[in-house]
Amino acid sequence: MWKSVLSVGEVARRSGIAVSALHFYERKGLIRSVRTSGNQRRYERSVLRRIAIIQVAQSVGLSLEEIGAALAGLPADKAPSTADWERMSAGWRDALDARIAQLGRLRDGLGSCIGCGCLSTETCPLRNPGDRIGRRGKTGPRILLGEE
């Protein structure tokens, strides 16, 4: 017999995400589960795809909130369509491009300042890059992408 639903432990093993993190994602609304009569979580297989997307998006540098927003636009308990995935990943690729360009500018500035050591507030390109690392809010983790 083929299992059509998965327990939280099975999802954890298959996805490499800790059970506690799966609970957390569920609280945040990123994934959903149904419950057995005994209140245990059971997941559709499509949750694995959803988790895969979450992992990729995290490695791109998105916050869970942003990922949740992106995920909210697609079917909750079916695998996303190719078009859905295409739209999301294309946007992320663009964001990555922007981030890469930004880091490139930073590196070039660093290169041109090596040996100069000026760090002049006025003239040093490193001091006035015009694009410091973006943040969400004033505190918390730095994110990888500039503001969009």
Place this chain on the structure above:
Amino acid sequence: MWKSVLSVGEVARRSGIAVSALHFYERKGLIRSVRTSGNQRRYERSVLRRIAIIQVAQSVGLSLEEIGAALAGLPADKAPSTADWERMSAGWRDALDARIAQLGRLRDGLGSCIGCGCLSTETCPLRNPGDRIGRRGKTGPRILLGEE
């Protein structure tokens, strides 16, 4: 008369760093001050250079702890030598290069997967990049650079 020392407010204005953050950096050992008879902080002018370095290093993606370690190797209350700066910034540029390359691989994977939507755990390059974003510890903010 030319001021040889600066109050915390002056440093804040000149560096663009909040007073509370300067206190914080001091607690973390990144910067130092002397005190007046009335217990107020007074900074050597060289602290501005040090803060500039901190800002650049943060925009490169280093944690304050890493920055502190790098800063620990150079004179506490003199401006760092050109050689000091050269050594630090060269290392950071290399780290940036590595990070840029990593993001490039991620973007390429994203590009090749757009329209495929596979995300197969086995075969999808996005799922097995071999270089997810580095972290310090298991929790806390993502950092921008891979492990070194």
Place this chain on the structure above:
DNA sequence: GCTTGACCTCAACTAATGTTGAGGGTGTAG
């Protein structure tokens, strides 16, 4: 000498992304 703005410390709070542990229920193989 007094007022006003700048400064002091310390504790508590923020935010994101989870983990850990206590205390107790579930499900299934034998």
Place this chain on the structure above:
DNA sequence: CTACACCCTCAACATTAGTTGAGGTCAAGC
């Protein structure tokens, strides 16, 4: 039917990088 692995909730903790506020002090101009 019983043991044992697995699952549940909820609260507290960890980490980074700070901010905010309360309660009190310092310094400088008038």
